[in-house]
Amino acid sequence: MLWAAGILIIAGLFFFAVGVLGVLRFPDFYTRLHAAGKCDSLAAVLVIAGLALYNLDEFSFANLLVSLKILAIAVFVFVASPTATHAITKAALIMGVEPWTRKDEQP
Numbered sequence: 001m002l003w004a005a006g007i008l009i010i011a012g013l014f015f016f017a018v019g020v021l022g023v024l025r026f027p028d029f030y031t032r033l034h035a036a037g038k039c040d041s042l043a044a045v046l047v048i049a050g051l052a053l054y055n056l057d058e059f060s061f062a063n064l065l066v067s068l069k070i071l072a073i074a075v076f077v078f079v080a081s082p083t084a085t086h087a088i089t090k091a092a093l094i095m096g097v098e099p100w101t102r103k104d105e106q107p
Contacts, residue, residue, distance in 0.1 A: 008050030037085030
């Protein structure tokens with residue numbers, strides 16, 4: 001079970017790194033927010049699920065309850081993060097932040 005927890009945590013760290021690269025590389029606010037929202041949601045859920053599995057290494061009823069609470073946090077992050085990203089994107093659009101287009105590039 002520890003190897004599965006380790007794989008989930010490492011996969012989560014990989015997606016955090018990919019999200020950081022997306023924020024650094026993409027050209028405008030919306031694409032950066034897309035990279036951050038998608039990668040951070042998946043990464044956080046993977047890391048939290050890995051921690052829940054790691055907690056079950058010594059199985060007991062108390063550890064099971066703690067792992068279920070940790071998984072409830074993962075569900076909350078899975079729902080709240082895309083919702084917050086959507087709200088931020090909608091607010092930026094209302095405030096007049098223009099999306100990047102190909103014609104914005106300087107030759």
